[in-house]
Amino acid sequence: xxxxxxxxxxxxxxxxxxxxxxxxxxxxxxxxxxxxxxxxxxxxxxxxxxxxxxxxxxxxxxxxxxxxxxxxxxxxxxxxxxxxxxxxxxxxxxxxxxxxxxxxxxxxxxxxxxxxxxxxxxxxxxxxxxxxxxxxxxxxxxxxxxxxxxxxxxxxxxxxxxxxxxxxxxxxxxxxxxxxxxxxxxxxxxxxxxxxxxxxxxxxxxxxxxxxxxxxxxxxxxxxxxxxxxxxxxxxxxxxxxxxxxxxxxxxxxxxxxxxxxxxxxxxxxxxxxxxxxxxxxxxxxxxxxxxxxxxxxxxxxxxxxxxxxxxxxxxxxxxxxxxxxxxxxxxxxxxxxxxxxxxxxxxxxxxxxxxxxxxxxxxxx
Amino acid sequence: xxxxxxxxxxxxxxxxxxxxxxxxxxxxxxxxxxxxxxxxxxxxxxxxxxxxxxxxxxxxxxxxxxxxxxxxxxxxxxxxxxxxxxxxxxxxxxxxxxxxxxxxxxxxxxxxxxxxxxxxxxxxxxxxxxxxxxxxxxxxxxxxxxxxxxxxxxxxxxxxxxxxxxxxxxxxxxxxxxxxxxxxxxxxxxxxxxxxxxxxxxxxxxxxxxxxxxxxxxxxxxxxxxxxxxxxxxxxxxxxxxxxxxxxxxxxxxxxxxxxxxxxxxxxxxxxxxxxxxxxxxxxxxxxxxxxxxxxxxxxxxxxxxxxxxxxxxxxxxxxxxxxxxxxxxxxxxxxxxxxxxxxxxxxxxxxxxxxxxxxxxxxxx
Numbered sequence: 001x002x003x004x005x006x007x008x009x010x011x012x013x014x015x016x017x018x019x020x021x022x023x024x025x026x027x028x029x030x031x032x033x034x035x036x037x038x039x040x041x042x043x044x045x046x047x048x049x050x051x052x053x054x055x056x057x058x059x060x061x062x063x064x065x066x067x068x069x070x071x072x073x074x075x076x077x078x079x080x081x082x083x084x085x086x087x088x089x090x091x092x093x094x095x096x097x098x099x100x101x102x103x104x105x106x107x108x109x110x111x112x113x114x115x116x117x118x119x120x121x122x123x124x125x126x127x128x129x130x131x132x133x134x135x136x137x138x139x140x141x142x143x144x145x146x147x148x149x150x151x152x153x154x155x156x157x158x159x160x161x162x163x164x165x166x167x168x169x170x171x172x173x174x175x176x177x178x179x180x181x182x183x184x185x186x187x188x189x190x191x192x193x194x195x196x197x198x199x200x201x202x203x204x205x206x207x208x209x210x211x212x213x214x215x216x217x218x219x220x221x222x223x224x225x226x227x228x229x230x231x232x233x234x235x236x237x238x239x240x241x242x243x244x245x246x247x248x249x250x251x252x253x254x255x256x257x258x259x260x261x262x263x264x265x266x267x268x269x270x271x272x273x274x275x276x277x278x279x280x281x282x283x284x285x286x287x288x289x290x291x292x293x294x295x296x297x298x299x300x301x302x303x304x305x306x307x308x309x310x311x312x313x314x315x316x317x318x319x320x321x322x323x324x325x326x327x328x329x330x331x332x333x334x335x336x337x338x339x340x341x342x343x344x345x346x347x348x349x350x351x352x353x354x355x356x357x358x359x360x361x362x363x364x365x366x
Numbered sequence: 367x368x369x370x371x372x373x374x375x376x377x378x379x380x381x382x383x384x385x386x387x388x389x390x391x392x393x394x395x396x397x398x399x400x401x402x403x404x405x406x407x408x409x410x411x412x413x414x415x416x417x418x419x420x421x422x423x424x425x426x427x428x429x430x431x432x433x434x435x436x437x438x439x440x441x442x443x444x445x446x447x448x449x450x451x452x453x454x455x456x457x458x459x460x461x462x463x464x465x466x467x468x469x470x471x472x473x474x475x476x477x478x479x480x481x482x483x484x485x486x487x488x489x490x491x492x493x494x495x496x497x498x499x500x501x502x503x504x505x506x507x508x509x510x511x512x513x514x515x516x517x518x519x520x521x522x523x524x525x526x527x528x529x530x531x532x533x534x535x536x537x538x539x540x541x542x543x544x545x546x547x548x549x550x551x552x553x554x555x556x557x558x559x560x561x562x563x564x565x566x567x568x569x570x571x572x573x574x575x576x577x578x579x580x581x582x583x584x585x586x587x588x589x590x591x592x593x594x595x596x597x598x599x600x601x602x603x604x605x606x607x608x609x610x611x612x613x614x615x616x617x618x619x620x621x622x623x624x625x626x627x628x629x630x631x632x633x634x635x636x637x638x639x640x641x642x643x644x645x646x647x648x649x650x651x652x653x654x655x656x657x658x659x660x661x662x663x664x665x666x667x668x669x670x671x672x673x674x675x676x677x678x679x680x681x682x683x684x685x686x687x688x689x690x691x692x693x694x695x696x697x698x699x700x701x702x703x704x705x706x707x708x709x710x711x712x713x714x715x716x717x718x719x720x721x722x723x724x725x726x727x728x729x730x731x732x
Contacts, residue, residue, distance in 0.1 A: 004396045004397040004402075005397060005402050006396070006397055006402050006403070007401075007402035007403060009402075009403050009407055009408075011407070011408070011409040011412075012409070013409075013610065014406065014407055014408060014409060014410060014610065014613055015407060016403075016407050017404065017406055017407050019396075022395060022396050022404055022406065023396070025395055025406075026392055026395035026396060029388060029391055029392035029395060030370045030372070030385075030388050030389070030392060031370040031371060031372055035373075036370075036371050036372050036373035036375075036691070036693070037372070037373060037375050037382075037693070038383065038388055040380065040383055040388065040391075040569040040618065041375055041377070041380055041381060041382050041383050041569075042375075042377070042380060043377040043378070043379075043380060043694060044380060044570065046377075076442035076443045076444075076447075076571070076612075077442045077443055077447075077595055078442075078595075078609050078610050079609075080594065080595050080608070080609040081442075081443075081593075081595045083593075083594075083595075084593035084594070084595060084596070088593075108594075111594075112593060112594060115590075115591055115592075115593065196610060198610055203406040203407075203613070203614050204410065204610045204611065204612055204613045204614070205442070205571045205572075205612035205613070205614060205615055206571075224481075225481055226481075227447075227449075227450035227454075227478060227481065227596075228446065228449075228450070228477075228478060229443055229444075229446050229447045229449075229450060230450070230593075242446070243444050243445075243446040244379065244380065244444050244562060244564055244570045245570065246442075246570055246571035246612060246615070247380055247569070247570045247571070248569050248570070248571060248614065248615070249571055249612070249614070249615075252406065325402070327402070327403070328409060
């Protein structure tokens with residue numbers, strides 16, 4: 001293996017992957033060991049691919065402690081497609097779905113659901129620029145709601161739910177795209193969990209859905225009318241092989257799951273993630289030169305958002321950081337400022353490098 | 367680069383990729399030259415990815431001689447998702463779409479379209495086991511049809527349209543999943559062309575759509591009601607970056623397009639493909655021991671389907687071929703027999719090896 005130059009990649013996703021995973025993909029790229037074909041070429045109906053898919057499923061079940069009455073699906077189209085699939089499968093005529101609006105992605109989910117059926121926004125923190133997660137007391141839940149939809153981590157605004165809301169007996173649907181498997185998750189409290197893979201789970205191109213059997217039943221009833229590719233029950237019955245899956249992305253995701261298990265699973269990785277985030281938030285809070293945008297009790301472990309006194313300073317910060325090998329720190333165009341995305345695979349050394357850079361930048365410009 | 371064992375991969379898709387493409391992917395897997403990040407990690411909003419996407423678009427336009435009033439889209443979900451997207455975007459209430467039924471995939475397209483609106487089957491060769499493409503005289507076209515849908519190559523049945531049908535002024539929609547860019551295609555005679563990439567264009571995980579501007583206009587009118595991710599106009603307006611695209615699959619597809627241009631483009635590759643197919647069909651026709659399943663005038667250049675006298679012989683053929691390093695020759699479970707898929711990247715040496723094996727098998731068992 002030749003040594004290659006690597007920068008610290010703070011991008012919000014697609015995002016940094018574990019080096020051992022990249023190295024294994026590289027090593028086996030021309031031909032999987034003993035198979036004589038690349039993972040890019042192999043039939044999805046082959047025993048080899050079937051076993052890759054089964055292992056990824058098993059490793060997700062191990063990591064998430066997924067109960068046996070849930071199915072794991074590997075789909076395409078990202079969370080944006082789930083914004084439509086969730087109501088198309090789970091929201092029957094005459095029912096209402098509750099959505100909790102905590103940021104830009106939740107807004108998009110709401111917009112798509114409204115095309116399908118009746119939606120009630122059970123709470124929103126839009127008036128606070130989405131800088132916080134609503135308190136339990138703020139939730140106005142619809143009795144008998146078809147489901148309650150939340151966004152566990154808000155990538156753009158840098159906030160996260162620290163604990164799941166109490167939604168009574170309603171099915172809880174959770175968009176976990178930017179924190180899935182970065183911390184323990186109580187799957188059994190959910191009816192459906194979905195996540196685009198490209199933050200903590202793998203490369204772009206595969207979407208993981210974990211769905212409870214009673215939700216699959218709702219989905220099965222929609223078979224005569226729903227597009228087949230948008231029907232969860234069809235994908236579950238065909239173990240994600242109804243049509244050609246994104247085979248390479250599933251393979252790469254499987255390697256990331258193996259890596260995560262080797263790190264000690266979710267209980268171990270959350271400790272690393274808490275330590276990394278704590279270092280950055282401590283630096284943000286130290287002198288007042290930097291200003292965190294999220295309320296402290298809602299701060300995300302994954303996406304650390306902060307600002308400087310002026311947009312000119314912010315531009316200079318991003319430009320000089322990039323030149324120093326700290327890439328992807330520009331905040332989302334919708335909110336401005338800076339954002340350091342520090343997913344599972346982001347090395348602690350990169351966080352240390354950013355903290356040093358922040359101190360030095362303050363010394364020069366403060 | 368260490369030498370690795372490679373078999374001849376006759377799989378119907380995902381399928382063999384050009385070795386220079388696999389080697390370039392492997393070489394740059396840890397970090398794209400001068401970028402310091404893997405293609406698997408890079409932000410889809412970065413200049414680097416933007417330029418990869420633009421180049422793939424430009425190379426597709428060069429290869430297909432795509433007129434400027436067509437847009438090229440990179441989507442997810444395979445042809446199976448297109449089966450729904452086409453009618454959802456192009457079939458208005460009160461209109462009828464014509465479908466020509468030439469095989470299993472056409473049947474699936476028809477099934478999905480019927481969920482959306484009025485469908486007329488303008489011709490079918492089901493009574494002939496889909497062993498042929500219908501003649502122009504068999505087509506019962508609906509005056510003023512919303513569009514006419516065909517399947518240019520029938521992967522399972524081993525047939526292909528040699529020339530496009532005359533559909534009068536109706537918009538022609540073509541599922542080209544298994545022959546796209548294996549031979550010249552007159553884009554200007556189409557309203558919409560789609561193809562899952564995993565036969566001739568790249569790995570699984572990306573779907574190419576080439577759509578004429580007037581069809582995008584129909585699509586734009588459906589924005590208020592259609593799921594955003596299923597709306598062609600949204601993807602066109604966002605140059606396939608409405609949400610996170612399958613970045614790696616787009617990159618790999620781009621490398622295949624570059625390779626194809628280096629081979630001399632479609633006029634050159636079709637000559638190679640004709641030569642490869644001719645060798646196999648000549649062997650099939652030589653003695654009567656093998657029997658081609660497609661009518662001669664409808665034979666596919668991509669998927670060569672043939673049978674033996676008994677299923678026992680066929681099992682033995684597939685088993686012994688696999689042992690000889692000729693992989694993936696079992697026919698689709700829907701039709702049985704054998705199928706040799708010999709896409710652009712399938713080496714002529716592999717065809718020669720199969721012909722030799724066929725002769726030897728006949729000598730031993732004939």
